[in-house]
Amino acid sequence: MTTQQTAQKNDQQILQKFVDTLDHWLTEEDIGLNMYGCVECNQCGEACAWYIETGEEEMHPKVRADFVRKVWKRYKTPMGKFLGSLGLIDSPTVDDLRKNMYIYWQCTLCGRCTLACPMNISNRSLYRAMRAAYTESGLSYENPTLKSIIENTEKLRHSFGLTREFVFSRPGLFLGYEGVEVPVDVKGAEYLFVCPSAGNTRIPEYGVKLIKILNAAQINYTISSKVTDTGTEIDHIAVHHELSKVMLEEWEQAAEELQSKYVVVAECGCDVRTMYVEAEKTLGRPFKFPIVSIDTILEQAIDNGSLPVEPIDESVTFHDPCYVTRLSGRGDEYRRFLPKVVKDFREMIPNKEHNYCCNGGAGGMRLPENTEKRRKISRLKAEQIKNTGADLVTTPCAVCYLNLKDTTEVYGLATPDNRKARMLFEIVYDAMMKALKKRGEEDRVRMPYLFKKMNKEEQIKHSLSGFMEQLTRSSQFPELLKKLKDDANVKNYAKENPGFWKYFEKIEKEVMATQN
Ligand code: SF4
Numbered sequence: 001m002t003t004q005q006t007a008q009k010n011d012q013q014i015l016q017k018f019v020d021t022l023d024h025w026l027t028e029e030d031i032g033l034n035m036y037g038c039v040e041c042n043q044c045g046e047a048c049a050w051y052i053e054t055g056e057e058e059m060h061p062k063v064r065a066d067f068v069r070k071v072w073k074r075y076k077t078p079m080g081k082f083l084g085s086l087g088l089i090d091s092p093t094v095d096d097l098r099k100n101m102y103i104y105w106q107c108t109l110c111g112r113c114t115l116a117c118p119m120n121i122s123n124r125s126l127y128r129a130m131r132a133a134y135t136e137s138g139l140s141y142e143n144p145t146l147k148s149i150i151e152n153t154e155k156l157r158h159s160f161g162l163t164r165e166f167v168f169s170r171p172g173l174f175l176g177y178e179g180v181e182v183p184v185d186v187k188g189a190e191y192l193f194v195c196p197s198a199g200n201t202r203i204p205e206y207g208v209k210l211i212k213i214l215n216a217a218q219i220n221y222t223i224s225s226k227v228t229d230t231g232t233e234i235d236h237i238a239v240h241h242e243l244s245k246v247m248l249e250e251w252e253q254a255a256e257e258l259q260s261k262y263v264v265v266a267e268c269g270c271d272v273r274t275m276y277v278e279a280e281k282t283l284g285r286p287f288k289f290p291i292v293s294i295d296t297i298l299e300q301a302i303d304n305g306s307l308p309v310e311p312i313d314e315s316v317t318f319h320d321p322c323y324v325t326r327l328s329g330r331g332d333e334y335r336r337f338l339p340k341v342v343k344d345f346r347e348m349i350p351n352k353e354h355n356y357c358c359n360g361g362a363g364g365m366r367l368p369e370n371t372e373k374r375r376k377i378s379r380l381k382a383e384q385i386k387n388t389g390a391d392l393v394t395t396p397c398a399v400c401y402l403n404l405k406d407t408t409e410v411y412g413l414a415t416p417d418n419r420k421a422r423m424l425f426e427i428v429y430d431a432m433m434k435a436l437k438k439r440g441e442e443d444r445v446r447m448p449y450l451f452k453k454m455n456k457e458e459q460i461k462h463s464l465s466g467f468m469e470q471l472t473r474s475s476q477f478p479e480l481l482k483k484l485k486d487d488a489n490v491k492n493y494a495k496e497n498p499g500f501w502k503y504f505e506k507i508e509k510e511v512m513a514t515q516n
């Protein structure tokens with residue numbers, strides 16, 4: 001067989017796998033309404049930031065959807081097969097699939113186009129099936145970021161490729177410095193809290209505030225030493241359904257082993273959507289544990305008085321994550337919650353389900369080739385924020401936060417050293433610290449509820465500080481320590497906590513003494 005014939009055979013196999021996967025993941029609604037219901041009014045274009053701000057034809061929601069329709073109809077309908085075999089309609093090739101691949105990742109699957117559509121066509125549903133087809137046919141592996149997300153998840157169960165030791169040692173160091181404990185692997189804890197990879201990779205220095213809130217509020221929670229990623233990126237960026245299923249099952253298994261009552265969804269828009277909407281479809285059955293949002297727990301704690309707060313003085317606007325508000329219907333809860341921690345709350349216009357996307361989710365930010373365009377289209381978001389005149393913009397999603405931070409810096413509303421963007425739990429943290437300082441009860445952040453019932457030995461066994469202690473004695477720790485010293489998040493934490501490097505040096509010396 002010649003090289004050309006081999007290439008042709010490979011392409012045939014890729015195309016076959018692609019169309020079969022696409023067909024498999026299209027829903028009944030896709031095959032009915034979404035495939036045939038478009039009346040070509042173009043109103044969806046007026047709703048999509050990627051199209052509004054670039055004017056590029058390929059960024060129009062309908063154009064993206066038309067290519068899905070073209071591929072599926074040509075290869076999966078009797079009429080398409082017949083007309084295609086006679087050469088009367090286009091037959092998209094593997095090269096056409098490659099050429100168009102980027103348009104499905106220059107879209108955050110935010111669903112805003114559906115709001116504008118008189119036929120209620122879900123373009124995002126078609127695009128998700130398309131992403132799955134790219135992934136299962138192997139074409140996604142030609143993109144280095146998608147390839148790394150899939151391979152990292154397969155090998156390390158962490159989409160950024162961080163080891164378990166690295167994931168735990170950064171907050172371990174920060175909390176160790178502040179003398180704050182975290183319960184690890186405590187059986188019978190009411191809540192199992194797992195931090196998504198975007199959070200524990202990109203903002204661990206701020207994530208420690210959430211632990212302090214949980215301690216101060218005396219929440220009955222534990223973290224698991226086994227799960228370091230919730231599958232956020234594999235479900236929403238790579239759309240690898242098999243691996244998503246594995247991640248959900250491992251999350252369930254951790255909860256089963258720990259006999260937890262609830263699984264807590266952190267401030268991550270993709271996780272909210274996964275757990276409240278997609279999990280049942282991915283697993284083919286309901287998730288085994290009741291799901292509760294971290295912000296629901298915090299609001300309850302404020303309401304029942306276990307979490308003292310005093311609303312902060314800064315004016316605050318709220319960015320609705322598309323996956324939390326538009327796609328999971330949780331926007332009103334935040335309007336109830338925010339006035340409890342903020343005196344001067346200012347709505348963005350438009351807001352709730354009509355809000356513009358941050359443009360970072362579902363790969364918008366993660367794929368570096370999107371950066372220039374993403375920043376260009378985020379002008380809309382910057383304008384929204386600026387028009388509120390608010391001091392701060394907050395959001396209950398780690399990826400939205402990262403994108404808002406970037407956008408406010410790019411558009412001159414903030415600097416890296418003077419952040420305007422905040423995670424919502426950071427606002428709660430400030431409100432809590434304001435109240436605790438007044439009461440002289442700042443120490444409440446240190447001791448988790450579950451430790452009160454344990455003796456010293458059990459506390460060490462089930463604490464992050466105990467985990468760190470063991471780690472410092474391992475042969476891999478000196479290498480890990482070097483990595484931590486150079487880590488951008490560790491440096492950022494040290495900038496905001498000037499005494500930290502002294503603490504770090506002390507650990508370094510102790511480790512060197514032990515290892516020698
Ligand atoms: S889902 Fe969002 S980003 Fe994608 S086409 Fe629709 S409006 Fe645009």
Ligand code: SF4
Pocket residue numbers: 037038039040041042043044045061062116117118119120121
């Ligand atoms: S708004 Fe709906 S019907 Fe109109 S072009 Fe877009 S997808 Fe088609």
